[in-house]
Every structure is written in structure tokens, then in C-alpha cells.
Amino acid sequence: MRMLMADQGVEWKEEIVTHDTWQKGDLKRDAAFGQIPKFQDGNLTLYQSNAILGYLARNHGLYGKNPLEATLIDMVNDGVDDLRGKYQRLIYQNYENGKDDYIKALATELGHFERLLASNKEGQGFMVGDEISFVDYNLLDLLRIHLVLAPDCLSGCPLLSAYIKRLSSRPKIEAFLCSAAHKNRPINGNGKQ
CATH class of the missing domain: 3.40.30.10 (Glutaredoxin)
Structure with a gap:
């Protein structure tokens, strides 16, 4: 948000x-x-x-250009929510015992997003359509969080790696990410990362 x-x-x-x-x-x-x-x-x-x-x-105007794009955005966002839910369960319920297995499974989880991104403009743009949508912001947030948890998690996902750099370098996003308000905010309420 x-x-x-x-x-x-x-x-x-x-x-x-x-x-x-x-x-x-x-x-x-x-x-x-x-x-x-x-x-x-x-x-x-x-x-x-x-x-x-x-x-x-x-x-x-961040919900696609037509009903088809809106539906695809919803689909990708449901996938983001599924992965965010798994991440939250790890962080708040099973961090010590589950972290290694979670990180091992990340390649598969992130591979889904890599394939979806590749299917739109060969991965050179956004998750859906020609313009940024709310799912891009939601996915960007989740990917950045995962890079804190497992810095090498995108090693097998070159398109997602480029996607993060591309979106994070948008001037207003970059300014926000460099702001004290963002940098000083903990990632999780329990301090685990």
C-alpha cells in the first residue's frame, strides 16, 4: 500500500x-x-x-485496462497472498524449525512468478498488461521481504531480479524506499527476518 x-x-x-x-x-x-x-x-x-x-x-487506474487484465491481476494477487500467508506462518509460528525447509521450497514458489512474468512481454514489463498495477506493488513488497530472509532466493529467477530493480528504481518508489519512514519500519512485528 x-x-x-x-x-x-x-x-x-x-x-x-x-x-x-x-x-x-x-x-x-x-x-x-x-x-x-x-x-x-x-x-x-x-x-x-x-x-x-x-x-x-x-x-x-491500477486495476488493468479491461476485465481480462483485472481478472489476471486478481489471479496473480491470489498467488502473492498464498506465498505471503506461508511466509507469515513461518515467521510467526515455525521460524526456528521451519526456516531451512521454507527457503528450500522458495525456488519452486518464486518460479511460478518468474514464469508468469515471462509470459507477459517476455518479462520486460509488469506482471499483467502494459502498465503497472496494484499486484506489482504487492509482489515487489513480498519479493523484497524474501530477499531479507534469503538473499540468494532469486538466483534462479533473472526476470524477477530485473523486475525488482526496475520497479524499485521508479523515482517515487526509490525515494520512498530510501526514506527513514521505510528504513526504520520493522519487517515483522516479532523482529524475525
Whole structure:
């Protein structure tokens, strides 16, 4: 969400919820599904990362040029969510015992995205279509996180490696990634990487 908003020139105010604040229960009780992130735009309040991404995508022309592209974007985003879920289970439930097996399986997991990228403009552009979409931001975030976990995880994925460099060098994304707000934010709430 942050990279999307930064790249699209959307200004936002972020409120960090500390563990202590969350444990008080007021925010959790008010959240639609008892979890954050929470996004507000005027009178609209949204929860759930994909709902927020979809809202931002629709408002900024980042959901493909037609229904076919939108459907393909959804498909790729579901794959991103599947891998993010596996990553979160590792980080929060099985880090010590599962890290080695998770990293071994990454070649297969990332290979799916490498093949999908290759199928669109021979991997020289975006995941779907001719223009950046919300799934590109979501995948970029997840790939960057995995490079912290396993720095060599993209060694067999030259197109994804180039994709990360290409997207990360977009001027507004690059500025965001270099900002203190980004650099000082922990990757995971439990400190594991």
C-alpha cells in the first residue's frame, strides 16, 4: 500500500499501532475483523489489505485496462497472498524449525512468478498488461521481504531480479524506499527476518 501510494503521489498520514495500544483492545474491538490495517479516506473506513489495495487501485487506474487484465491481476494477487500467508506462518509460528525447509521450497514458489512474468512481454514489463498495477506493488513488497530472509532466493529467477530493480528504481518508489519512514519500519512485528 505504501509503495503504491508513494509511486502514485498520494500523500498519507500513518498512525503506528504499538503492541501495548493493540493489547488494550479498543482498536481490535472496533476493527471489522479484529485486525489491522485500517484505512480511512474521508468517511470511508476499510479493513483487510486486499480491500484497501483494490480501493486504491480502482481510484488510481491500477486495476488493468479491461476485465481480462483485472481478472489476471486478481489471479496473480491470489498467488502473492498464498506465498505471503506461508511466509507469515513461518515467521510467526515455525521460524526456528521451519526456516531451512521454507527457503528450500522458495525456488519452486518464486518460479511460478518468474514464469508468469515471462509470459507477459517476455518479462520486460509488469506482471499483467502494459502498465503497472496494484499486484506489482504487492509482489515487489513480498519479493523484497524474501530477499531479507534469503538473499540468494532469486538466483534462479533473472526476470524477477530485473523486475525488482526496475520497479524499485521508479523515482517515487526509490525515494520512498530510501526514506527513514521505510528504513526504520520493522519487517515483522516479532523482529524475525
